[in-house]
Amino acid sequence: GAGVSQSPSNKVTEKGKDVELRCDPISGHTALYWYRQSLGQGLEFLIYFQGNSAPDKSGLPSDRFSAERTGGSVSTLTIQRTQQEDSAVYLCASSLQGWNTEAFFGQGTRLTVV
């Protein structure tokens, strides 16, 4: 597609349930990032994929969070046993070659844990 696509756009889940968030990056972009934005806050780095290299997982807040990127394209962010503090907008971005190339963001997934 023309831009970064995320699904679903909105997700309401019960506390304790698992959720999966999907990101389709721009075709040809080797780098993919996940960020979290809580209400009225800045962007918190979660994880970074670059080509076939091992992902940088240093921003994942707990072991309930995991992400994978299959075939160097689509990525899935999984949150297990969701908690209310996980409620936020999860943003995905991709760039052509990595941190030093411009990142383009998707529309985000608004996650609400009730």
Place this chain on the structure above:
Amino acid sequence: ELKVEQNPLFLSMQEGKNYTIYCNYSTTSDRLYWYRQDPGKSLESLFVLLSNGAVKQEGRLMASLDTKARLSTLHITAAVHDLSATYFCAGSNTDKLIFGTGTRLQVFP
């Protein structure tokens, strides 16, 4: 580790006025980005600043970079209501892309 700070966090300004948003970063950053975010929307890339002294302009917005001072500025000239949004700066080094806290700009008549 790279840290990015913006100020002010909130800016309310009258149409037609000028103002500057400041972005300081703590260590060497390979480049500096400015993004705009409208309420409920994602981030839109505004500027990419690559080197010391770089200046870029788009309409009423002008961004500059001083790598020696580790400072980038986003200058708003003759503000209009359409500029109301949250503006983020972000720096990168070989580690990761780090965002500032954002500046929420509100332009009123």
